[in-house]
Amino acid sequence: MVKKIPIKKNNPTDENKAKPISTDINKNLEEIKSIFSNCSDIVFREFLIGYKSPVKAALIYVDGLIDKAAVHDHILKSLTLEARSSAPNAELPEEDIIKWVNEATITVAEKKQVENLDDVMSGFLSGDTALLIDGSDKALILGTKGWASRGIAEPDSEVVVRGPREGFTETLRINTSMVRRRIHSDKLKIESRKIGKYTQTDVAVLYMDGIVNPQIVKEVQKRLDRINEVDSILETGCIEQYIEDHPYSPFPQIQYTERPDKLVAYLLEGRVIIMVDGSPNCLIVPTVFIQFLQSPEDYYSRILMSTVLRWIRFLGVFSAVTLPALYIAVTTFHQEMIPTRLALSIAGAREGVPFPAFVEAFTMEVSLELLREASVRLPGPIGSTLGIVGALIVGQAAVEAKLVAPQMVIVVAMTAIGSFTVPSFAASIPLRLFRFPLMILGAVLGLYGVALGWIAILIHMISLKSFGYPYLEPLAPLRVSELKDVLIRSPRWQMTTAPQFRSPSEKPPKTYLRRSYINKGGGGK
Amino acid sequence: MIKRGTISPRQIFFILTMLLTGIYILILPRHLVLVAGVDGWFVLLAGGLVSAIMLFFINRVSRKFPGKTVVEFAPLVLGSFLGRIFGAFLVIYYTFLAAVSLRIFAEMLKSALLPDTPRGLVLTVLIVLVAWIVQNGLEDIARFTELLSPLILLLLVLVLLGNLNHMDLIRLRPVLQTPPLDLLEGVISSLSYFGVIIVLLMLYPYVNAPKKLTTTSLVALFFAVSITVAFFLGTVATFGVYETGRMAWPVIELVKMERIGELLERLEAFFLSLWLSIAFINVSVLSFCAISGWTQLLKLKNYRKLTLIIMGLLLVLSLWPKDLLALLGLYKINFIYGFVVTLVVPLFIMVVSLFHKGEKTNA
Structure with a gap:
């Protein structure tokens, strides 16, 4: 099965050891403020929880990246107004305040407890809100991502007459949700990582567990691991150039698409998809040349x-x-x-x-x-x-x-x-x-x-x-059974042996993908 | 070293078919008519049969030494010195065949397609491409062959079918009236024509399913013999014995007579450009055999170093004969040499397969 390669965090500041969160909130705030000096978009909101012996707390978020309504209604309002009515909290020992807040008070669905300042910073930089509480060496990262993004529209570059009119957008989560909406299966795996020293871009690797050849996933992870040190990933094109096999060839060796339906079809064929936050294009690997001459509409x-x-x-x-x-x-x-x-x-x-x-x-x-x-x-x-x-x-x-x-x-x-x-x-x-x-x-x-x-x-x-x-597959290492999707487009019910269709029974992965390319040369000495 | 065990039997099938129907088919009808008259087809069949026996032995002996080419296992059997001489003999044959194929093709191009373009240029461009694919390895050559062979075979069938209305079966008579001695000479020369199959000795270790190769190679031979016989019959039925004997390139003349309605005529230019791919495949496989053979003979680690030298040599060799007549003279030498090779090789192979117990006891 797929061996998971541990995803390395390459936060620029965690070179030695992550900085712990101090129990003194002011110290923490000082520290973060000094790191983010001259960053006018970082908002620090300090407030008090409780009224008998109020505890100081602070929210940190990036203006524009958060859903303001969520912060107002589900964090601030809950902590400042509604918390008072829930239970007398004065008797609580100080270290339990964070537990109480975490478990009983906050009404945000997505939250995460972190234990060092670097996680706090990367948390609010990616659009979440960080909650620091005085007297606690832990902090909460609250999921409040919500930024202005382009609406879902039909991609101009891949127009079809018949077929869905949806296209990917620049937000990774929306894109993965579009895929998940089409594949309601536990086999769809979405592994994510951050690449880029400064941009810390979210990159997601999608594949269908059980259909994909695990070697390909491993190879993709390996190649992505290699580019951890780059400064920035702005578009899938950047990743493509780092991970493709022959950079000097005029032929594109990785296909990209903006269409979720096409992407899902390729996922089900056993391919690996790489998505990058900030780009509507998703990479499909491995790619053979004939793919470029096929349009999703052919199948509709x-x-x-x-x-x-x-x-x-x-x-x-x-x-x-x-x-x-x-x-x-x-x-x-x-x-x-x-x-x-x-x-x-x-x-x-x-x-x-x-x-x-x-x-x-x-x-x-x-x-x-x-x-x-x-x-x-x-x-x-x-x-x-x-x-x-x-x-x-x-x-x-x-x-x-x-x-x-x-x-x-x-x-x-x-x-x-x-x-x-x-x-x-x-x-x-x-x-x-x-x-x-x-x-x-x-x-x-x-x-x-x-x-x-x-x-x-x-x-x-x-x-x-x-x-x-091989790029000219299935023509150049000839695979006669796959020609029915190249020279002609045979009826869907005839393509059950073609790689895009899983065999009906849930067998071990190897039988799904009838191509053994990655292992090629295994018989050699 | 090139990775071994990466070529599929199907690819070998296409490679063998292309080699056997390759370049020589262009001269073959003329040559056979001169030797055996109308009965060339019989000569071809007989030659094919003998080659099939030879092929059987090639398969047997190659499987005795799995993972080794003939150049590598010959010294094990014949002793270091004799074995190397034997290897050199074969490798020279491959080199020679590659050069002659190149030159025949160039000669044909010059007479039919590019009369004013210097031979050197025509050949250099082709050799550069051959060098490129040989550098990429046998796997790429095999894929290239696999990609284009179906098209080429289709083209060959079309050429014959397109001329059906010009053919007259009466020109094929009388049947089997040639003196037996002439027939025997014909069989021998056709044997050297089909003798190209000894490249299989070099390709064997690269195949991933050697057990299937006996059938595959026999089917390929059968295919190739049918095609050559069909071409021989087609040419003779169209032009008659005397005319065919006088033509330099009977098959090209066959193509010249065809036309596609009012749209295109004189298709030989088109045909030859497609024929280029056959020439290319032939020369690539032969040069690969030659280069890897030389590498193993000289015990070098990397065959890529030799590519440039051998390719240069091929260019010089193929430019050597002055004109078509000299080339055809050379082609005769090829027949003699080929005859020796095809006689010595089966003999050697038979001896080995009878007396030698194979790799494990010896090595």
């Missing part, structure tokens, strides 16, 4: 349609990478391949164009990339204007000025459209990049060059691994 809509759409995407990928290179190669080297009439029409259109096909294609592709980048940076409505100006007006003018042949415009437009069919933005980037070297190869060596280029791409992709799993 009808079989035939999804299968056809998948092939359309394969076509899109192929044309996004190869089409301009093929056009250059065929028109420059292998004119004999084109039937005479078509050749004449191409030649007629190219009449008067002063550049060789390669220069023509290259400039067009570069300007396409320019347009694309420009329209990403512009706000929505202006972006579409740019598209019209760029594509229609400039394109038309370039053809009329005889700078490019109309066929070339068609080819370039097709490559752009092809690259848009890839559901994942991250995966379409390497495809866009590879177009250029392929065009050069096509211009130098013709079709032979294009084929060489593809071989080079495949060699690279085959050598990639994501957390020990």
